[in-house]
Amino acid sequence: MIIPEACPRLSPKAKLRVDKKTGQKVLLYPEKGLILNPTGARILELCTGERTVAGIVEVLAGEHDAAARDTIRTEVTTFLQRLFDAGLVRTEQD
Numbered sequence: 001m002i003i004p005e006a007c008p009r010l011s012p013k014a015k016l017r018v019d020k021k022t023g024q025k026v027l028l029y030p031e032k033g034l035i036l037n038p039t040g041a042r043i044l045e046l047c048t049g050e051r052t053v054a055g056i057v058e059v060l061a062g063e064h065d066a067a068a069r070d071t072i073r074t075e076v077t078t079f080l081q082r083l084f085d086a087g088l089v090r091t092e093q094d
Contacts, residue, residue, distance in 0.1 A: 009049035
């Protein structure tokens with residue numbers, strides 16, 4: 001489960017890459033790939049295992065509208081939970 005204190009990182013089977021044709025960030029995993037929008041790509045760039053989910057939210061709030069912190073928190077948590085459920089993101093508790 002993704003909680004604010006968790007330190008997410010990509011699963012060993014997942015790789016964040018740039019598509020050579022489009023320049024878009026892509027999350028690659030065995031025999032599949034997910035094209036990321038800029039926000040999703042930025043979230044995953046911050047998932048190094050060194051920052052907590054709350055820390056990621058703070059970075060994004062600083063880069064965007066800090067007044068939207070609650071919305072950012074909800075969207076980051078939902079996005080990471082979906083990737084966690086798919087086995088593409090891990091946390092220190094795994």
